[in-house]
Amino acid sequence: MSDGDKLIPINIEDEMKSAYIDYSMSVIVSRALPDVRDGLKPVHRRVLYGMYELGVFSNRAHKKSARIVGEVLGKYHPHGDTSVYDAMVRMAQEWSLRYLMVDGQGNFGSVDGDSPAAMRYTEARMKKISEEMMADIDKETVDFQLNFDDTLEEPKVLPTKVPTLLVNGASGIAVGMATNMAPHNLTEVIDGTLAYIDNNEIEIDELIKYIKAPDFPTGGTIYGYEGVKEAFKTGRGRIVMRAKTSFEEVNGKESIIVSEIPYQVNKAEMIKKTADLVNEKKIEGISTIRDESDRNGMRIVYELKRDAVPNVVLNTLYKYTQLQSSFSVNNIALVKGRPMLLNLKDLIYHFVEHRHEVVIRRAEYDLRKAEERAHILEGLIIASDNIDEVIALIRGSKDGEEARGKLMERFNLSEIQARAIVEMRLRQLTGLEQDKLRAEYEEIMKLIASLKELLASKELRMQLIKDELTEIKEKYGDERRSQIEYSGGDVSIEDLIADEQVVVTISHAGYIKRTSLSEYKTQNRGGVGQKSAGTRDQDFLEHLFVATNHQYLLFFTQKGKCFWMRVYEIPEGTKVSKGRAIQNIINIEPDDKVKAYICTQDLKDLDYIQSHYLIMVTKEGVVKKTTLEKYSKPRVNGVAAITIKEGDELLEAKLTTGNSQVLIASRSGKLVRFEEEKTRPMGRTASGVRGITLADEKDEVIGMVTIDKDHVNDSQILVVTENGYGKRTLLVDEDGEDVYRITNRGGKGVKTLNITEKTGALIAINNVTDEDDLMIINKSGLTIRMRVDNLRVMGRATQGVRLINIKGNDSIAAVTKVLREDEEAVELDEDGNPIISEDSSGEETSEDIGTDIDTENTEE
DSSP, X not given: OOTTOOOOOOOHHHHHHHHHHHHHHHHIIIIISOBTTTOOOHHHHHHHHHHHHHTXXXXXXXXXXXXXXXXXXXXXXXXXXXXXXXXXXXXXXXXXXXXXXXXXXXXXXXXXXXXXXXXXXXXXXXXXXXXXXXXXXXXXXXXXXXXXXXXXXXXXXXXXXXXXXXXXOEEEEOSSOEXXXXXXXXXXXXXXXXXXXXXTTOOHHHHHHHSOSOOOTTXXXXXXXXXXXXXXXXXXXXXXXXXXXXXXXXXXXXXXXXXXXXXXXXXXXXXXXXXXXXXXXXXXXXXXXXXXXXXXXOOEEEEEOTTOOHHHHHXXXXXXXXXXXXXXXXXXXXXXXXXXXXXXXXXXXXXXXXXXXXXXXXXXXXXXXXXXXXXXXXXXXXXXXXXHHHHHHHHTSSSHHHHHHHHHHHHTOOHHHHHHHHTOOGGGGSHHHHHHHHHHHHHHHHHHHHHHHHHHOHHHHHHHHHHHHHHHXXXXXXXXXXXXXXXXXXXXXXXXXXXXXXXXXXXXXXXXXXXXXXXXXTSSSSSOOSTTSXXXXXXXXXXXXXXXXXXXXXXXXXXXXXXXXXXXXSXXXXXXXXXXXXXXXXXXXXXXXXXXXXXXXXXXXXHHHHHOEEEEEETTSEEEEEEGGGGSSOOTTOEEOSOXXXXXXXXXXXXXXXXXXXXXXXXXXXXXXXXXXXXXXXXXXXXXXXXXXXXXXXXXXXXXXXXXXXXXXXXXXXXXXTTSEEEEEESBOTTSOXXXXXXXXXXXXXXXXXXXXXXXXXXXXXXXXXXXXXXXXXXXXXXXXXXXXXXXXXXXXXXXXXXXXXXXXXXXXXXXXXXXXXXXXXXXXXXSOBOOOXXXXXXXXXXXXXXXXXXXXXXX
C-alpha cells in the first residue's frame, strides 16, 4: 500500500447486501422483466430501435443480421453478441412468437430445437407490425435516456399501438422473481381493450367474454378452463395444453395423428422420449412413431398395434409425454420501474394509460409544429401581399442581417418570419405559389383547431385510441390457433357454452356426432332428415336425439358399465360428416360394446335425478331398476351400472319416471308385461331380479320396451323373427281390452307371435308409430328400409306377415326403428322382395336387392 492511501474498514455483510441488491435491481429493471407499457425487455426494445435507426423497414431490403447486431451492440447494448442475436432470432420464429416482430431470411432454427445459422449468414428486417410499435417515436411521444457511454439517446419505452405484452407474452428469470406471460389473440385482446375503454368498471368475468384464453403460436388445445380463469383474475394460474390429435387409418392400421403440439415443446425431443417409453414398455399399444412434418405443416404419426384402443393409447400419451404439458402463468411486469403482479384488467389498464399519454404528447408536438408553421406562413403571406416593397427593401440592404431588421421593423414581424422571407425562393413569388400559401395556412388553422379540441377532450382522445386499435385489428388480427376444450378437468363451464339445441346422431356401426339444430331447420324438408348424414357402407343412423348442449348422454355397455358425457363434449360435425367412433371418445374396453344410449336433463338437479329411474335387462332375463341419482357422478373409466353374471350381458337400458309398464320379449316368442312398481330400486352394483322366466337354455331375451301408463292406449308393438316375418299389434285393442295381459314380474309370459320353423326365432321388439320407418339388416349385410304404416295391425297369437324375402341360409341380424325420411320408401312385393322401379332412362335404380337403400353414403 503506497503512502497516503487510506483504508476504510467495511462490514462484509453490509457490503454483500448492498452489492447484491444493486445487482438484483439491475437484473430486474434492465434485463429480465418486460415493461408493462410496450411489453418489451430492454434487449428487444434496443434491437427494434437499432433496426429503426438503420432503416431496415418491412418495405426495404433485408440486411445481414451481423450488421444489425453490431449496430445494437455498439450503440445501445453493451453485452455479448449472442444475447442480442438470440433475442432477435426468437423475434423471427413463428413457433416462439404469436405475432412476429422480425422478418428473418435464412435458417432461424426449427421447432425441433435446431440452432439458427450464424449471424453472418442470416438476414433480417422489421415486420410491419413492429413499425406500428415504433409509430410516432420521432414526435417526442416517449422519454429518451442516454446510452451506456452517454453519447447517444435511446427510448425508455416504445410508443406502441399494439398491446404487445398481451399478444406476445414474455418470459424471464430475474433475481428472486420470474415472469411467464402467455400470448393471446390480437383480435380478442383489442376487442377486450375496446370494451374496457367503453366501460372502465368492467369486471374480469366480462372481459373473459372477449379475451377467451391464451392463444399459443403452435396451436394445440387448452384443456380445462379453471387455470385460465385463475390466471386472468389473479395474474397466476396453470394452463394445461394438449396437442391437436386425430385418428386415421394409415396402411390399414389405426393411427394417432398429431398436427399441433403444445407451446414451447421441442418436437424432436418429445418424439425421442416417447420412443424410449415405448421401448421400456411404459406405453403399450404403439408399433411405430414417424415424424412426417414438412413445409406444409406438422404431422406426427403414432401407428398402433392391432389390438390397441386408440383412445386409451392417446390418454396414456397425454399422461406420460409432452403431448400434454402445462404453462404456468406468472404475470410480473415493470410498472413505473417496479415489478408488479398484474391481472388481465391491470394489463389492459396500463396499456390504455400508456396509449393515452402517447396520444397527448403526439398532439402537443403536432400542435407546436403546426403553430410554428402557421407563424411562418403568416409572415410569408404578409410578404407576398407587399412583394414589391419587400424586394426593394431587401435590395437596398447590404446583407441579410440588415434586411431582416428592416423587414421586422417595417411589417412588425418576428425574427423567424423575417428569416423565412429573406430565404424565400423567387418561384414563391408566382401567383400560384401565393394561392398555395393561403390554402396551406387555412389547412394548418383547421389542424390547430382540431388538435386543441383533441387536447381539451378526453372523450375525443379515447375515441382516437379506439379508432387506431380498430385499424390495428383490421390489419393484423387473425383467427385463434389454440382451441379451448372447456370440459377438461373437473370444470363447470355452463356459463361459457350456449345452451342451444343440437341434434345428436349415432349410427348403427357406432359413429356419433352432434350438429346444430339450425343446420336442419334451414332445410326445406319436413322434420329432421336423416339422408343428410354420411355413413360408411352398410351403416345407417340408428339413434337420433334432439338435445341441448348442457344435457347429458349416458352410454351403457354389455359388460354393465355406464359412461357419460355432456352433449357439448360430443364431437361436432356437419350434416354430411360421419362423426367419431364411440370407442375413440370413451374409455371402453376393446371387447365391450355400447348397447344403450340415454339422453337426460341436468344430472345436478336433485329433484330430477331422484324422480327418474333406469331400467335394465340382460340376455338371461334379469331386470334391475335404479334411481338416476346413482349415475350422476361420472368417472373417466366409467362406473358399474349392473353386476353381470358370467355368460350374461346387458341388453337394454331405458329411462322412466316410475310410472311405466315394462315389456320383455324372448327368442322363443314369449312376452311378459308388468308394472314398473314390481321392481324396487336397487344400488348401482346390484345384479337385479328375475324379469322373465326363459323357456330353456337356448332361449334368451331379445329386447325390452317401456311405455308410460298415460300412453298405453295408443301404443303399438312390432315384433320381427329372424326369417323375415313380423307384425304390428296394439297394446290395448279397440274395446279397451289388453292384448298382452299384465302379469307378475318373472313369469313365462304370453305368446307374442306364433313361432314355427318357417318364421324362425324372435329377433326384435320395438314400440312404433305410423310415422316410423324400419331398418332391417341381414347377416349377409343387406340393408332394407320399409315404412311401418305398410304393415297392418294384427292379433297377438298370429304368425304375422313376411316382411322381406330371405335367400338361402341368410337371416335377419337386427331390426331398428328409424325416423321417417321424405324420400319414397322402398316398396316390397308379396314375397317381400323390393320392387325394382325404372326411372325415365329405363335404368334400374338403387332399390335393387342387395343394395344399401341409404344411398347417401358420403364419407367424411
